[in-house]
Amino acid sequence: MSEKMICPVCNKELKLREEGYPMGSAFLKADRVHVNIYECPECHEVHLYACDGGQVTCPKCGTLHNAKEACPVCALNAALDEASK
Numbered sequence: 900m901s902e903k904m905i906c907p908v909c910n911k912e913l914k915l916r917e918e919g920y921p922m923g924s925a926f927l928k929a930d931r932v933h934v935n936i937y938e939c940p941e942c943h944e945v946h947l948y949a950c951d952g953g954q955v956t957c958p959k960c961g962t963l964h965n966a967k968e969a970c971p972v973c974a975l976n977a978a979l980d981e982a983s984k
């Protein structure tokens with residue numbers, strides 16, 4: 900994901916601070932919302948954009964998981980490997 904986000908005030912390109920940041924668990928009872936956090940280099944205004952959770956595909960097993968977290972399948976496999984040693 901490399902879309903350019905532009906500050907509506909300064910017309911400067913926003914810098915991506917956090918991608919797929921999990922938000923809303925404290926406010927929402929439902930699923931967490933994931934946002935991309937952008938900051939304007941000019942006015943330092945922070946802009947939040949909802950995103951699909953910053954999902955990445957694990958190169959090892961192909962599981963789609965949150966980019967902020969380790970692959971749950973690989974973590975489980977590692978734990979099982981460890982247990983069978």
Ligand SMILES: [Zn+2]
Pocket residue numbers: 906907908909910911939940941942943944
């Ligand atoms: Zn700005």
Ligand SMILES: [Zn+2]
Pocket residue numbers: 957958959960961962970971972973974
């Ligand atoms: Zn994996």
